[in-house]
């Protein structure tokens with residue numbers, strides 16, 4: 001193991017190019033070599049994030065250039081931990097994502113709860129490399145690890161009245177400094193139409209880059225819907241509620257004019273403050289130009305879900 005680290009220098013990697021991920025691995029290696037129980041010396045969040053996951057590789061996004069682990073985990077939107085991009089990585093360090101259960105309620109055969117461990121056994125975990133597009137105009141490519149949301153929906157046994165699903169994020173103002181400020185109507189609430197939830201691309205992510213989700217990315221479980229703007233991807237999900245009416249999401253309540261329920265990536269419908277026709281890839285470098293944004297973020301197979309709908313109105 002130590003040999004590995006020594007080999008880094010002959011390979012010509014400059015210290016400035018070593019990511020915090022590398023430093024973390026190095027620290028762990030050194031601690032192991034010293035015969036120390038490494039986990040006990042880590043902060044809770046670090047010990048959690050050190051766990052690796054068993055998953056199957058898939059072909060999704062295999063030709064995409066990944067956004068670095070450093071960027072994925074240090075440039076975040078997670079308003080419960082502050083509105084600055086660097087706030088969540090810092091403020092969520094002490095957040096404890098285990099033990100964790102999700103409440104399943106509403107239009108289901110019976111209300112029940114599921115632990116994160118049970119959830120992870122509903123279907124084989126898969127790695128899915130997805131392009132992610134934030135409505136603010138930036139994008140990333142992230143290797144998620146998770147399972148299709150469909151596996152949980154099937155387990156939940158929704159009734160015929162279930163037309164939509166609400167996803168409620170964990171809310172604890174005592175431990176989430178951003179949740180003490182009314183920038184959004186807490187708890188963070190998002191929603192999908194039932195057929196969107198069952199679409200095979202829709203993922204419940206429990207990890208990224210092969211390890212359990214870092215707190216700032218929504219540990220222990222968050223929604224990932226790659227053809228929609230990033231804000232649909234509710235983090236730290238605590239309740240999943242099957243409902244008959246279209247949910248009024250936190251963002252719709254904040255500004256219905258700016259944030260629609262569907263929030264499909266659509267270069268033809270601009271947000272009042274940000275263009276949606278192009279995007280900036282995070283980490284691409286100062287000389288990289290903006291990329292043209294594609295309809296449905298390039299996931300054309302979802303188009304059929306919206307056949308006949310006016311997507312200028314249903315934005």
Ligand SMILES: Nc1nc2c(c(=O)[nH]1)N[C@H]1C(S)=C(S)[C@@H](COP(=O)(O)O)O[C@H]1N2
Nearest residue numbers: 076077078079134169188217230231233235
């Ligand atoms: N609970 C909760 N979930 C959230 C948010 C939030 O503020 N709170 N921000 C959303 C937005 S705007 C984006 S772009 C993505 C960012 O996910 P990432 O930090 O893992 O890239 O999370 C989404 N999920």
Ligand SMILES: [Mo]
Nearest residue numbers: 134135230231
């Ligand atoms: Mo976003």
